[in-house]
Amino acid sequence: MSNWPKITKENPLGLDDPTLLVQNGVINGKKVNAEDGKTFNVEDPATGKVIGTCPEMTLSDTRRAIQVAHDTFKTFRTTTPAQRQQWLANFHRLVEDNLKDIARLIVWENGKSWTDAMAEATYAASFLSWFAGEALRSNGTTIPCSLPGTRNFTVKQPVGVCALLVPWNFPAAMIARKIGPVLATGCTAVIKVPSETPYTNLAIMELAQRAGVPDGVLNVVTCEANLQDIGKELTTNPLIKKVSFTGSTRVGKILAANASGTLKKMSLELGGNAPLIVFEDADLDTAVAGTIASKFRGSGQTCVCANRIYVHDAIYDKFASALADKVKQFKVGPGFDEGVTHGPLIHMRQADKVQEHVDDAVSKGAKILVGGKRGERTAYFPTVLADVSTECLLNGEETFGPLAALIRFKTEEEVIALANDSEVGLAGYFFSQDSDRIWRVAEALEVGMVGANTGAISQAVIPFGGIKESGYGKEGAHEGTEEYMVTKLITLGSRIKK
Numbered sequence: 001m002s003n004w005p006k007i008t009k010e011n012p013l014g015l016d017d018p019t020l021l022v023q024n025g026v027i028n029g030k031k032v033n034a035e036d037g038k039t040f041n042v043e044d045p046a047t048g049k050v051i052g053t054c055p056e057m058t059l060s061d062t063r064r065a066i067q068v069a070h071d072t073f074k075t076f077r078t079t080t081p082a083q084r085q086q087w088l089a090n091f092h093r094l095v096e097d098n099l100k101d102i103a104r105l106i107v108w109e110n111g112k113s114w115t116d117a118m119a120e121a122t123y124a125a126s127f128l129s130w131f132a133g134e135a136l137r138s139n140g141t142t143i144p145c146s147l148p149g150t151r152n153f154t155v156k157q158p159v160g161v162c163a164l165l166v167p168w169n170f171p172a173a174m175i176a177r178k179i180g181p182v183l184a185t186g187c188t189a190v191i192k193v194p195s196e197t198p199y200t201n202l203a204i205m206e207l208a209q210r211a212g213v214p215d216g217v218l219n220v221v222t223c224e225a226n227l228q229d230i231g232k233e234l235t236t237n238p239l240i241k242k243v244s245f246t247g248s249t250r251v252g253k254i255l256a257a258n259a260s261g262t263l264k265k266m267s268l269e270l271g272g273n274a275p276l277i278v279f280e281d282a283d284l285d286t287a288v289a290g291t292i293a294s295k296f297r298g299s300g301q302t303c304v305c306a307n308r309i310y311v312h313d314a315i316y317d318k319f320a321s322a323l324a325d326k327v328k329q330f331k332v333g334p335g336f337d338e339g340v341t342h343g344p345l346i347h348m349r350q351a352d353k354v355q356e357h358v359d360d361a362v363s364k365g366a367k368i369l370v371g372g373k374r375g376e377r378t379a380y381f382p383t384v385l386a387d388v389s390t391e392c393l394l395n396g397e398e399t400f401g402p403l404a405a406l407i408r409f410k411t412e413e414e415v416i417a418l419a420n421d422s423e424v425g426l427a428g429y430f431f432s433q434d435s436d437r438i439w440r441v442a443e444a445l446e447v448g449m450v451g452a453n454t455g456a457i458s459q460a461v462i463p464f465g466g467i468k469e470s471g472y473g474k475e476g477a478h479e480g481t482e483e484y485m486v487t488k489l490i491t492l493g494s495r496i497k498k
């Protein structure tokens with residue numbers, strides 16, 4: 001069955017609800033253009049065709065959005081948890097009702113396959129339902145006193161105005177993971193959406209408004225050329241009290257340096273370079289399925305994608321051939337095409353990087369088992385490389401593309417050292433049926449998240465985030481709510497007895 005939407009002049013992206021295509025920023029609940037009227041183009045990565053425009057918002061537009069979020073915080077912080085839970089529950093229902101349109105927007109601007117896009121839309125909705133519950137769980141504590149005649153309490157309060165900088169690789173799920181706790185805790189936000197994928201973000205904002213979220217709580221800035229100035233404003237303006245960024249480690253460091261001037265609370269979900277280890281005692285089918293789930297999601301453009309795949313010498317050839325057989329069955333093409341399993345990459349430079357990593361590995365002795373070449377425009381054929389050396393570029397930086405690089409190892413000690421030899425530590429995976437080894441390796445891997453006998457870890461209920469240069473702070477789970485709150489101590493004395 002083809003997933004191509006029915007396109008007309010009035011409904012150029014073929015949405016069931018064409019009013020979900022919003023081509024404006026949002027300030028104080030109003031759809032706005034840039035103050036100077038400038039726009040930038042949004043393209044379909046599969047064809048390079050322009051699918052619409054968005055305002056090239058400016059520094060003064062951004063300052064206006066920040067002021068509105070600041071003013072709105074004064075009242076929004078006083079709303080009850082039950083009221084905010086209701087807004088989030090309505091919002092969740094509206095996203096569920098419009099999953100197909102959200103998936104269509106993801107395919108149009110990010111390029112994902114239809115199956116991947118539907119999975120992302122569903123994943124996005126799950127954050128709203130989780131954080132609807134979290135709105136009711138912002139409990140403080142009572143603490144036994146060590147000072148006579150006093151009592152200690154803590155209360156959780158919203159941190160204030162948040163700057164949310166979201167990436168293009170999960171245009172629905174990442175904004176949902178950040179605005180869920182903003183709404184649950186009573187914060188307000190200015191959201192800088194990526195120039196590659198603004199429409200999915202803006203459709204979700206439209207649904208938030210329809211769910212009853214008050215004007216001024218969620219404000220959206222769209223920009224392309226003005227990115228650096230706006231990024232700086234959002235991380236230096238004193239009215240902003242928290243910054244949450246998902247993107248590259250390079251940009252995360254710039255933003256953290258900016259934010260240090262006013263000591264903002266920060267969450268950074270940055271690059272990964274995930275090791276995936278297949279031990280000699282792994283169940284082969286589980287290991288192959290887990291590797292595919294981890295490596296090829298979003299055509300490899302996921303921060304938790306396996307990047308270095310270490311396979312024990314004793315099962316190396318069997319594993320390599322089983323993985324290659326599965327990858328040969330993938331179909332690459334525009335995300336709406338029938339049977340397409342993997343869409344194009346987001347940019348030409350992303351496809352160039354995959355080619356660079358393949359060429360480098362081959363020049364150092366790797367063999368191409370499948371793929372190893374580009375498709376139409378930004379597309380890259382899912383690739384399996386065998387006999388990859390530990391000296392290749394991909395050992396030091398994530399490919400962020402559909403390249404499975406198989407590296408041979410002989411001992412557990414050796415492979416743990418290789419896996420941990422990285423500046424980043426977001427996710428790590430391994431496959432083994434030995435329960436002692438499962439605990440030993442899970443505890444030894446220097447990462448924020450471990451998948452043992454699975455390649456799929458992402459859920460709204462888990463504390464998602466890394467260590468080392470993969471950043472700090474967690475998203476999702478109760479930890480993800482805590483990131484948007486501050487703990488205030490109240491010590492209550494009693495009247496002195498005469």
Ligand SMILES: NC(=O)c1ccc[n+]([C@@H]2O[C@H](COP(=O)([O-])OP(=O)(O)OC[C@H]3O[C@@H](n4cnc5c(N)ncnc54)[C@H](O)[C@@H]3O)[C@@H](O)[C@H]2O)c1
Pocket residue numbers: 165166167168169194195227228230231232246247248249250251254269270271272302303398399400
């Ligand atoms: N952790 C993730 O989920 C994630 C997402 C996207 C990209 N990446 C990493 O980044 C690499 C390159 O992707 P890219 O070319 O989009 O990366 P990039 O570093 O240019 O940009 C990453 C994100 O940061 C934003 N950004 C860039 N400069 C900014 C600034 N000065 N102020 C504020 N925001 C800014 C961009 O809009 C984008 O959303 C990928 O190969 C991958 O390693 C990681």
Ligand SMILES: O=CCCC(=O)O
Pocket residue numbers: 169170173301302303304458464
């Ligand atoms: O790539 C960033 C996040 C992906 C995920 O939540 O699984």
